[in-house]
Amino acid sequence: MSPQQNFVDAINRRAFLRNASYSLGSAALGCFLTRDLQAATDTKWQGILGGNTHFPPKAKRVIHLCMAGGPSHLETLDHKPALAKLGGQPMPTSFTEGQQLAQLQGQRNGLKCLAPQYEFKPFGKCGRMMSTALPHIASIADEIAVINSMYTEQINHDPAHTFMNTGSIIPGRPSMGSWLLYGLGAETDELPGFVVMTSSGGGQDQPIASRQWHSGFLSSKFQGVQFNANGDPVHYVSNPKGVSREDQKDLLGTVNRMNGILQGRYNDPEIATRIAQYEMAFKMQASVPGLMDVTAEPQHVFDAYGAKPGDGSFASNCLNARRLAERGVRFIQVYHRGWDHHGGIRNGINTVAGHIDKATAALINDLKARGMLEDTLVIWGGEFGRTPMAQGDGRDHHIQAFSLWMAGAGVKGGTTYGSTDELGYKVATDGVSVHDLHATMLHQLGIDHERLTFRFQGLDYKLTGVEKAKVVKSILA
Secondary structure, three states: OOHHHHHHHHHHHHHHHHHHHHHHHHHHHHHHHHOOOOOOOOOOOOOOOOOOOOOOOOOOEEEEEEEEOOOOHHHOOOOOHHHHHOOOOEOOHHHHOOOOOOOOOOOHHHOEEOOOOOOEEEEOOOOEEEEOOOHHHHOOHHHEEEEEEEOOOOOOHHHHHHHHHHOOOOOOOOOHHHHHHHHHOOOOOOOOOEEEEEEEOOOEOOOOOHHHHOOOOOOHHHOOEEOOOOOOOOOOOOOOOOOOHHHHHHHHHHHHHHHHHHHHHHOOHHHHHHHHHHHHHHHHHHHHHHHHOOOOOOHHHHHHHOOOOOOOOHHHHHHHHHHHHHOOOOEEEEEEEOOEOOOOHHHHHHHHHHHHHHHHHHHHHHHHHOOOHHHEEEEEEOOOEEOOEOEOOEOOEEOOOEEEEEEOOOEOOOOEEOEEOOOOOOEEEOOEOHHHHHHHHHHHOOOOOOOOOEEEOOEEEOOOOOOOOOOOHHHEO
16 A cells, blocks of 8 residues: 555544544533533543553542651751750761761861650650650550661752652652552542642641642643642632523533544544543532532531631641541642741750640541441551751751651551661661652552553653552551
8 A cells, every 4th residue: 555545544533433432422412511520520540550550459548647848857857865965965977977068068077966856755666766756656656567677869948848748759650659640540539639738837837739639741640639728628619600501512512512623633642631630620510519528527627636627727638537538539748838947846846746746646546337348448648757966956857867656557557667776866776768669559559660661751650669668567457
């Protein structure tokens, strides 16, 4: 067959497929409109794995409680009596020589140890030593697995958040929530599969860039959706006066027909995403007000969380996280900014604990009481830790060691993994990298982190990067 005939045949095939797509699209859209956006157009992404995970999952969803600013492991989860004895004395140079510091970089000869500002006591049946600064979190010691041997690569907030969220120090890579949506899809088509909420209070509020929940080189339909702290959780979720739901249907139908024509011509996945997003937005106009209407919640639930409806607090966000989890949202990220304690760390920890401590424990207890903790993975922690050395009456950024904890979804409660040296400066045993954390999270969701990949610019990218990452199996039941 001649090249000319091949070209003509290709054009005819394209014309056939384009015209067929118009007809099918119009039929689907008509059904979509007449049945009030029900199953006629399936906007529910099933995931690249198509429901066939690599092994049986323990978790269906993840709630990430991100303590933004770098919470001090030395005032929260890592008990260091030796540091208490050395408080006010010179920091041994053997610890800091040749090490990367942040704002203390030029003060090596004058560095002094800062004793932990709160007492540690044993809590739970496990007897884990935990800070009295967080009594409510300490009360759930038997439900959580603490990792005291975390380390990271980036010493400043924004790149450290980027690394924690995407597994890369290079901005523009997909966030972990986007990877989960890409791999597993969502359990709901009435709400975004990846939702972000933020609050602040208790210390210096470092900004959180929206690229932390971006989809990177994945389709934009996998991007996280930020809910507002006050007022309507999503802009324009309410129709303007004089605009009915039927009017919205008509407008949506027209816009989607136009987008369908463009999709038929160019076969651009972002156009298909745009169509799905318009449909999702329409559904959210009905689903979000119901989600945020907490009047049916009994008073004892508000009391347990310390939440007041509509106050935009971490407590309210935790309550909404549980409600989002109930409705099938795959990845829920709850940021609290207020952990950057370069000075006044004792009062700062006390203040920020007042914002997050009670609600965090309430979330775990609430999930457990509803039978949801067994398939909800909860991760609590920040982007890095703080130095054992004093920065005035505070602590500087620290990447050599920090702590976080996990709960639910097959995590072995009451366990402690890894350790730091006697001053909490550096990992001593069983170090856990950010990529190890990601691999463990994916494992509990039934995903082999080596096999969830996306080819971009000739390379197969994955959340856990190119270095060998391990699943932290010792904390798993």
